[in-house]
Amino acid sequence: MSALPVTVIGGYLGAGKTTLVNHLLRHAGGRRLAVLVNEFGTLPIDADLIEAEGDTLISIAGGCVCCSFGNDLTAALMQMRQLDPRPDHVLIESSGVAIPGSIMATAALLAEVRCDGVVVLADAGDIRRAFDDPYIGDTIARQLAQADIVILNKMDLAPEPPETLTAWVAAQAPGAAVVPCRDAQVPAEVVIGLGPHPVEAHAHAHDHADGLFESIVLTPAASEDAAGLARQIATGPYGVVRAKGWLRTPEGMALIQVAGRQGTATPASPESREGLVCIGLKGQLDIAALHALAARETASG
Amino acid sequence: MAGTTIYSAKTILTMNPARPRATHVAVREGRILGAGTLEELAGWGDYTLDERFADKVLMPGLVEGHAHTSEGSLWRYTYLGWFDRMDPAGKTWDGLKTIDAVLERLREAEGQLSGDTPLCGWGLDPIYMDNQRVNRQHLDQVSATRPIGVMHASGHILNVNTKALELAGLMKPGVNHPGIPLGPDGYPTGELKGPDVMTPVGPHVGFDRSLMDCDEMGLRDFAKLCVRTGVTTVTDLASRLEPETVEMMLRVTGEETYPARVVPLRFFLGLPPKELVAEVVRLKALATDRCRLGRIKVVADGSIQGFSARLKWPGYYNGAPNGLWYVAPEQMAEIYERALEAGVQVHTHTNGDQATELALDMLAPALMKHPSRDHRFTLQHCQLADAAQFRRMKALGMCVNLFANHHYYWGDEHYRLTVGPERATRMNACRTALEQGVPMTIHSDAPVTPLGPLFTAWAAVNRITASGRVQGEHERIGVDDALWAVTMGAAYTLHLDGEVGSIETGKRADFAVLEQDPTTVEPMALKDVPVWGTVQGGRVFAASAI
Ligand SMILES: [Zn+2]
Numbered sequence: 001m002s003a004l005p006v007t008v009i010g011g012y013l014g015a016g017k018t019t020l021v022n023h024l025l026r027h028a029g030g031r032r033l034a035v036l037v038n039e040f041g042t043l044p045i046d047a048d049l050i051e052a053e054g055d056t057l058i059s060i061a062g063g064c065v066c067c068s069f070g071n072d073l074t075a076a077l078m079q080m081r082q083l084d085p086r087p088d089h090v091l092i093e094s095s096g097v098a099i100p101g102s103i104m105a106t107a108a109l110l111a112e113v114r115c116d117g118v119v120v121l122a123d124a125g126d127i128r129r130a131f132d133d134p135y136i137g138d139t140i141a142r143q144l145a146q147a148d149i150v151i152l153n154k155m156d157l158a159p160e161p162p163e164t165l166t167a168w169v170a171a172q173a174p175g176a177a178v179v180p181c182r183d184a185q186v187p188a189e190v191v192i193g194l195g196p197h198p199v200e201a202h203a204h205a206h207d208h209a210d211g212l213f214e215s216i217v218l219t220p221a222a223s224e225d226a227a228g229l230a231r232q233i234a235t236g237p238y239g240v241v242r243a244k245g246w247l248r249t250p251e252g253m254a255l256i257q258v259a260g261r262q263g264t265a266t267p268a269s270p271e272s273r274e275g276l277v278c279i280g281l282k283g284q285l286d287i288a289a290l291h292a293l294a295a296r297e298t299a300s301g
Numbered sequence: 302m303a304g305t306t307i308y309s310a311k312t313i314l315t316m317n318p319a320r321p322r323a324t325h326v327a328v329r330e331g332r333i334l335g336a337g338t339l340e341e342l343a344g345w346g347d348y349t350l351d352e353r354f355a356d357k358v359l360m361p362g363l364v365e366g367h368a369h370t371s372e373g374s375l376w377r378y379t380y381l382g383w384f385d386r387m388d389p390a391g392k393t394w395d396g397l398k399t400i401d402a403v404l405e406r407l408r409e410a411e412g413q414l415s416g417d418t419p420l421c422g423w424g425l426d427p428i429y430m431d432n433q434r435v436n437r438q439h440l441d442q443v444s445a446t447r448p449i450g451v452m453h454a455s456g457h458i459l460n461v462n463t464k465a466l467e468l469a470g471l472m473k474p475g476v477n478h479p480g481i482p483l484g485p486d487g488y489p490t491g492e493l494k495g496p497d498v499m500t501p502v503g504p505h506v507g508f509d510r511s512l513m514d515c516d517e518m519g520l521r522d523f524a525k526l527c528v529r530t531g532v533t534t535v536t537d538l539a540s541r542l543e544p545e546t547v548e549m550m551l552r553v554t555g556e557e558t559y560p561a562r563v564v565p566l567r568f569f570l571g572l573p574p575k576e577l578v579a580e581v582v583r584l585k586a587l588a589t590d591r592c593r594l595g596r597i598k599v600v601a602d603g604s605i606q607g608f609s610a611r612l613k614w615p616g617y618y619n620g621a622p623n624g625l626w627y628v629a630p631e632q633m634a635e636i637y638e639r640a641l642e643a644g645v646q647v648h649t650h651t652n653g654d655q656a657t658e659l660a661l662d663m664l665a666p667a668l669m670k671h672p673s674r675d676h677r678f679t680l681q682h683c684q685l686a687d688a689a690q691f692r693r694m695k696a697l698g699m700c701v702n703l704f705a706n707h708h709y710y711w712g713d714e715h716y717r718l719t720v721g722p723e724r725a726t727r728m729n730a731c732r733t734a735l736e737q738g739v740p741m742t743i744h745s746d747a748p749v750t751p752l753g754p755l756f757t758a759w760a761a762v763n764r765i766t767a768s769g770r771v772q773g774e775h776e777r778i779g780v781d782d783a784l785w786a787v788t789m790g791a792a793y794t795l796h797l798d799g800e801v802g803s804i805e806t807g808k809r810a811d812f813a814v815l816e817q818d819p820t821t822v823e824p825m826a827l828k829d830v831p832v833w834g835t836v837q838g839g840r841v842f843a844a845s846a847i
Pocket residue numbers: 367368369538746
């Protein structure tokens with residue numbers, strides 16, 4: 001059985017974690033999501049999405065589930081693995097004062113788990129004040145510092161020019177791609193990555209009504225160094241927030257995955273379909289440079 | 302009419318300032334008719350004179366305001382601490398001074414286990430052994446085939462052997478987690494730091510349930526420790542109080558021979574504030590004399606020695622980053638408001654001074670919304686509070702329960718490493734609390750340190766650390782104040798001061814039966830005053846017979 005992809009969704013109270021989770025559940029694109037929530041707080045699922053409430057598990061439309069992990073995240077993740085049918089992706093919604101990076105480190109202790117990314121929400125209207133708050137400022141700083149993707153939510157409430165605020169957040173989260181938005185309206189592929197069929201998902205990407213993101217398919221036929229390519233895409237000036245796809249290497253097929261500034265390559269099955277989908281904000285995704293990068297890769301590979 | 306028993310004693314310390322000493326106490330229906338001379342008490346009518354305590358000293362049953370009944374459960378594991386410690390059966394286990402001695406005791410315990418039962422130890426504290434590290438190779442010498450887990454005294458570190466790591470799937474190179482140090486071979490050393498990494502491995506070494514919640518046997522064993530230490534009322538300071546736990550606690554404490562009054566507090570996690578308060582109101586209605594449900598425990602931060610407590614500027618002495626919040630300010634504020642509105646008491650764990658500041662800051666506006674004149678919200682541990690914070694506690698009507706035992710066990714560490722000399726010297730500021738007029742008690746936090754209010758009183762009176770230094774002379778309190786703190790002081794923090802805490806007319810017939818008078822022994826000998834047992838609700842419990 002393949003490893004279970006896990007995304008941690010963190011951020012302080014009021015940043016929009018629950019809104020985002022519900023948005024993802026409504027736009028899961030056929031993926032069965034399992035939402036693990038910390039014990040504290042009200043039920044984070046919109047009532048119209050709930051199909052049945054059990055003792056420990058809530059069934060959600062589209063084959064999704066939600067359960068609380070209390071103080072034992074490991075046990076909850078094991079339980080998710082044993083569900084039949086198994087969820088395609090696990091979202092861990094962390095509490096407002098938790099350090100999402102620490103939660104991911106714990107989840108990663110399980111061999112059967114793949115760390116998909118640490119996504120931290122920030123409230124554009126409040127983040128500057130909260131960052132200076134003597135009680136919670138350093139907690140928020142730690143949350144941002146460990147993020148792969150920062151969703152800068154509620155941009156309509158930002159008290160300063162969007163570019164200024166986004167640049168400031170990017171400076172606090174040097175390891176992250178920063179995605180400004182309103183009402184946590186971010187495509188699922190940005191938050192939890194592209195599903196099992198990224199190229200097909202790309203074909204439907206124009207369905208996203210918001211129109212804030214775009215995606216391209218790169219087809220470097222081969223690469224000498226898939227891991228190096230993954231890192232370049234993640235850390236280079238290409239504006240990529242998420243990427244996923246396969247290419248040939250001298251060792252066989254490799255799966256490349258990018259979440260913010262994290263890029264990895266892992267061995268994949270020989271039947272994998274070639275092609276690498278990259279998603280970024282419209283206007284920031286440097287399509288020409290990415291194609292040039294792919295061409296260089298093909299030439300050297 | 303129910304019978305009256307009059308007990309004679311060598312002396313009776315009543316904690317009733319109008320009549321501080323007596324020679325006799327009359328008991329009827331589990332309550333105190335009065336304390337005085339035999340002639341005075343004879344006025345109540347027919348009585349039976351019981352002289353079994355004629356050469357003993359009676360004082361009010363001791364009240365422990367911060368303990369966890371899980372101490373009872375821990376004794377099913379092998380004790381490995383540095384200090385001598387008494388188990389529920391009354392056996393005192395010698396403290397272990399070397400790693401070899403620790404391994405030897407584990408080997409003895411291992412020899413008595415059958416099958417593949419895991420071997421569990423607890424109470425290890427390498428601080429006293431020059432911080433020598435215990436690793437999986439040490440524990441592998443005890444057994445390479447049986448999973449072994451050893452919990453540290455602090456509760457923050459678990460040592461396991463190779464077998465346990467294998468069972469947990471962690472016996473591999475490249476594990477990347479701040480709580481899992483790796484050895485030179487790239488494999489985990491077997492040291493697991495913090496609940497995040499202890500929880501996944503715990504079940505494989507027998508720590509398979511939350512150590513926060515008691516089980517039936519643990520609850521019974523804990524009560525034996527109460528009798529042996531003179532305790533008649535004890536808190537269980539944070540339980541999740543699941544329905545089956547509540548049912549069990551009500552049933553066990555309701556048994557005719559259960560010797561203690563247990564005050565379980567509902568841990569705040571698991572329910573949003575509104576439902577939490579409603580649940581505790583519901584629990585309150587189930588309360589019985591010996592199971593006083595109906596209070597909330599909030600945890601604001603971590604521990605100072607674990608560097609997870611929240612400190613104000615300038616933070617940790619060794620430069621460690623500030624600690625962690627376990628509750629968001631908004632959540633704390635909402636719990637406070639709703640609890641005040643519903644008349645539910647909240648006890649809040651604050652170790653660092655910034656956590657204490659937060660609790661003060663959140664309670665002040667909540668009280669403006671719901672003025673509650675007798676809320677007695679209590680700060681638990683509150684180890685680093687400064688004088689200004691005590692003044693605010695007083696102004697807000699708060700109580701404080703200071704961790705006097707901690708000063709003895711870890712005071713040297715705080716001086717040297719965590720908060721530095723100046724703040725270590727004023728930690729657990731009992732005298733400041735009293736001078737500022739904050740209702741105060743002191744505690745053991747058993748199982749973190751052993752249950753024993755006379756020891757706790759000794760720690761507050763002498764402020765000696767484990768290395769033998771007096772640390773913070775100025776914050777020492779007198780024996781009378783310390784004895785008040787572990788009786789009336791603790792009762793006050795639980796709204797039980799009208800019922801227990803002193804020996805006077807109308808109160809519960811709860812006595813600590815001592816072999817010596819704690820007010821006449823040397824202050825340095827306070828901890829050594831032998832406890833014969835207790836009287837709880839008029840029922841006599843000899844430590845030798847439980
Ligand atoms: Zn405690």
